[in-house]
Each structure stands twice: as structure tokens, then as C-alpha cells.
Amino acid sequence: MAETGPALRDLTDQEVVRHARAGRETAYRELIRRYERPVFSLIYRMVRDRELSEDLSQETFVKVLKSIASYRPEYKFSSWVFKIANNTAIDHLRRRELDTLSIEGSPHAMTPEAVEATALQLGSSRASPLEALEAKELGGTIEEAIQNLRPEYRSCILLRHVEGRSYEEIAEIMDLPLGTVKTYIHRARNELRVTLGHLRKD
Amino acid sequence: MGARMKRPHDAHLTADELDALLQGPPDEGLQAHLFACSDCRSTAEADRNAVTAIRSLAPFQPAAGLADRVMAQVTIQPVALDRFILRLPLWVRRDRRSLIRAASMAGAVVVGMAASAVWSLMYRDLLSLWGSRVVSLFEGRLWNGTQALAASIAAQPWYGVIRDTLDSPGRLGMTVTILLLGYVSGLMALRRLVALPSRPVPHANW
Numbered sequence: 256m257a258e259t260g261p262a263l264r265d266l267t268d269q270e271v272v273r274h275a276r277a278g279r280e281t282a283y284r285e286l287i288r289r290y291e292r293p294v295f296s297l298i299y300r301m302v303r304d305r306e307l308s309e310d311l312s313q314e315t316f317v318k319v320l321k322s323i324a325s326y327r328p329e330y331k332f333s334s335w336v337f338k339i340a341n342n343t344a345i346d347h348l349r350r351r352e353l354d355t356l357s358i359e360g361s362p363h364a365m366t367p368e369a370v371e372a373t374a375l376q377l378g379s380s381r382a383s384p385l386e387a388l389e390a391k392e393l394g395g396t397i398e399e400a401i402q403n404l405r406p407e408y409r410s411c412i413l414l415r416h417v418e419g420r421s422y423e424e425i426a427e428i429m430d431l432p433l434g435t436v437k438t439y440i441h442r443a444r445n446e447l448r449v450t451l452g453h454l455r456k457d
Numbered sequence: 458m459g460a461r462m463k464r465p466h467d468a469h470l471t472a473d474e475l476d477a478l479l480q481g482p483p484d485e486g487l488q489a490h491l492f493a494c495s496d497c498r499s500t501a502e503a504d505r506n507a508v509t510a511i512r513s514l515a516p517f518q519p520a521a522g523l524a525d526r527v528m529a530q531v532t533i534q535p536v537a538l539d540r541f542i543l544r545l546p547l548w549v550r551r552d553r554r555s556l557i558r559a560a561s562m563a564g565a566v567v568v569g570m571a572a573s574a575v576w577s578l579m580y581r582d583l584l585s586l587w588g589s590r591v592v593s594l595f596e597g598r599l600w601n602g603t604q605a606l607a608a609s610i611a612a613q614p615w616y617g618v619i620r621d622t623l624d625s626p627g628r629l630g631m632t633v634t635i636l637l638l639g640y641v642s643g644l645m646a647l648r649r650l651v652a653l654p655s656r657p658v659p660h661a662n663w
Contacts, residue, residue, distance in 0.1 A: 277543045278535030280528065287524040295519040312519055316527040324536050397510040416511040441472040447511075448503045 268332035275323055287316055290333070293418060294340045300413055301344035302351075303402060311347055315340045331424065338428040341410050348406050400450040408443035415440055470497045479508055 263271055263285045271289075274282035294315055299308040318339050326335055401409055410429060414420045422440075426433045470478075474487060478501050483491060491498050549556055577584055610616055623629045 273539050273543060276536040276539035278533050278540070280533060283528060283531065283533065284524045287527055291519055291523050292516045295523075296516040299517045308517075309519055309523070313523060313526050313530075316523070317530045320527065320531045324534065395514075397507070397514065400507075401511070412511065416508050417514055417516075437472065437476075441476070444475070444504055444507065447507045448500065451507055452503065 269328050272323060272326060272328065272332055275320070283320055286319070286332075290336050291316075294336060296417070297337065297340055297410075297413055298344045300398070300401060300417075301341075301406060301409060302347060307347070311343050312340070315343045318343070330427070334420070334424050334428050337414065337418065337420070338430075341414075341428055345406055345410070396451065400447050403450055404443050404446055408439050408446065411436055411439040412443040412447070469494065470501065475501060475504055479504060 263274065263282060266274070268286070268289070271282050271285050275286060291312065295308060295312045298311045298315070299305065302308055302311065315336070319336055326332070401412065404412065407429070411425055414425045414428060415422075420428065422433055422436050425431075425440075426436045429436065431439075470487070470490065477483070478487065491501060623632065
């Protein structure tokens with residue numbers, strides 16, 4: 256096929272995936288171009304660390320493209336990408352929770368230095384220039400309110416209202432029953448109502 | 458959604474009803490309740506404000522070169538089936554229902570032929586009996602008819618011309634080539650006449 260770059264832009268996700276599976280590198284790049292911003296935004300709002308979000312976004316796309324041959328076209332491609340992105344972010348948050356909750360240091364640490372370094376996380380202050388930039392980027396009232404939500408609620412509310420996904424799609428992305436997704440979103444909105452009300456009073 | 462069902466006027470809005478308010482204008486029942494209940498009105502307003510603010514959040518842009526970094530870790534492994542499908546015309550790939558229908562019909566024909574072959578093998582004796590009856594019935598008439606047809610053709614004035622033309626292998630080859638060329642030209646002309654649009658209207662991602 257003699258389709259050029261701009262022609263790929265006109266194709267549906269499914270068609271671009273087909274080209275990628277047929278071995279066209281430009282199709283791989285087109286898929287990344289389409290989803291780099293939404294995937295990065297979702298992950299950044301989940302983990303709130305720009306550098307880490309870059310790594311996790313990269314990890315997400317590597318997973319997506321490496322397993323593109325196993326992607327089933329009857330599912331929405333965007334849901335599949337968000338599912339991998341969300342799982343990558345949630346997995347990281349779970350690992351980090353384990354690490355930071357360990358007073359003795361990370362259970363994953365292999366050397367005494369690593370144990371010491373991870374143990375310090377409990378007391379470390381957050382004031383590097385990069386973190387200051389992140390704090391500025393993520394410092395809006397709404398961003399702060401979203402930050403205070405549980406990760407599962409955060410995913411749901413971001414997918415619903417930032418990405419505009421339906422409840423059914425969110426259930427598919429998060430591997431949760433539809434009722435649970437509705438409950439999470441309802442609770443997230445309740446929390447946001449309280450947090451935003453509190454911030455307004457301040 | 459629960460918002461469409463009849464609701465008691467004194468009960469506060471449920472989660473589904475609050476959600477329905479975010480999707481579009483409230484129905485009469487909800488509107489009446491919102492008018493009467495200041496708690497629900499402020500809850501619905503707070504929800505709407507929060508959701509409006511969330512929807513207005515700008516996306517973040519990753520650092521440049523993400524695609525290059527990703528591609529450095531990915532090995533491209535072409536899938537033969539997708540290569541084959543991409544060789545099919547675009548309208549065939551897009552119009553999956555037609556493709557499925559055509560494949561189903563082709564499948565049905567193949568299955569039918571296979572079933573027929575199997576049945577024939579299983580009932581060879583019965584078939585040969587039927588065959589011999591048919592042959593004995595029509596043999597005489599068929600042979601006589603064929604002979605009459607051949608005699609009639611041989612008596613035509615153009616028969617001698619054709620026989621002389623096709624007498625040598627060279628002339629036979631030339632005639633066959635001319636006929637084939639005529640056939641292919643006809644096919645190409647037909648294809649042009651019934652050509653489908655090569656570029657369908659692009660549609661949104663699904």
C-alpha cells in the first residue's frame with residue numbers, strides 16, 4: 256500500500272492498528288501521536304510526578320505496541336490503551352505505597368544503600384525545583400481536589416469527565432462491574448463537593 | 458436512569474438522578490423537586506460546577522521525543538494476516554458486513570460441495586444405478602440429437618471457412634490470442650463502467 260503519513264491521519268484507529276500490525280512503523284508512530292497527550296495527562300494526574308509520568312507513559316506505549324498483535328479489534332482501541340495506562344499507573348501507585356509504608360525501607364530494595372534510601376522517603380520533604388514546577392502545573396483547586404481522591408476514584412473521575420468515557424467503557428477499562436464504577440464516581444463527586452466547598456470557604 | 462421513573466417528592470435526589478442532571482436538562486419530576494428542595498439544588502449545583510471545572514482541565518504534553526523513545530524499545534513484527542487484509546480494497550475492509558456476508562456465502566458453497574462429495578462417496582451404488590437409468594433413457598435420443606446437430610453445422614457455408622482457418626497450429630494460436638485479447642478488453646471496459654469510489658469519506662474514530 257502506498258499510503259503516506261497524512262493519509263494515516265484520516266484513518267480510524269482500527270485501520271491504523273491494522274497498518275501497524277502489517278509492520279508499518281509510521282502507523283506505530285501515528286498511534287503514539289494520537290494518544291500521547293491523553294495517556295500522559297491521565298498518568299500525570301494519577302502519579303503527580305512529571306518525570307515518572309514520562310517513564311510510565313513510555314512503558315504504557317511499549318506495552319501497547321509490543322502486544323498489538325494480541326489486540327482484539329472488536330474492542331475500542333482507545334479503551335484498550337487507557338486500560339493499559341491505568342493499570343500501569345495503579346500498579347506503580349501500589350508499589351510506591353508498599354515502599355513508602357515500609358519504615359525499614361522498600362521490600363524491593365536489593366542493597367543496604369537502597370534500603371536506606373527508600374526508608375528515608377517517609378521523612379523526605381518535597382521541595383525540588385522540578386517538584387515546584389509540578390506543584391505549579393497541578394496546583395489548581397480542582398487538580399488538588401482530584402489529587403486527594405483515592406486512586407480508583409481518581410481514575411474513574413478522570414476517565415469520565417476529562418476523557419468523556421461512558422460508564423460501560425470505564426468498567427471495561429478498569430475491569431470493574433458497572434455498578435462499582437457508578438458508586439466510585441458518585442463517591443468521588445461527593446468528596447469533590449466537600450473538598451471544593453472547604454477550599455472555597457478558605 | 459432512575460430519573461425517568463416516578464419519584465416521591467419528599468425524597469432527596471439519588472446518585473442516578475444527580476448523574477442524570479449532569480447529562481442534560483432535568484425532567485419535570487426532578488425540576489419540581491429541585492425547585493422545592495434547596496439541599497438538592499445546592500448539591501446539584503456543586504456537582505455541575507465541579508464537573509464543568511474538571512472538563513475544562515487542559516491536557517498535559519509529554520516531553521518531545523516520546524515516540525522515538527518508545528520505538529527504540531519496540532521490534533516491529535508484521536502479522537501476515539493483516540498484510541493480506543491490507544491488500545484488499547479499502548471498501549472491502551471498511552464494509553465488514555459485506556465481507557462477512559460474502560465469506561459466509563463462499564463458506565456455505567464450499568461446505569455444500571464437500572457435503573455433496575461425501576454423500577456421493579457414501580452412496581456410490583445408488584448413484585451409479587440412477588446414472589445408468591438416466592443414460593439408458595436418454596442415450597439414444599442424445600446420440601441422435603448430437604449427430605443431427607453436427608450434420609447441420611457441417612452443412613453451413615461458414616463451416617468450411619472456419620475449418621480452413623483453424624487447420625494450421627499457427628492460425629489456431631493467432632485466433633485464440635485475438636479472442637483472449639477481446640475478452641480481456643471487454644472485462645477491463647466492464648470494470649471501468651462499474652468502478653466503485655476508491656476513497657470513502659473518512660469518519661471519526663470509534
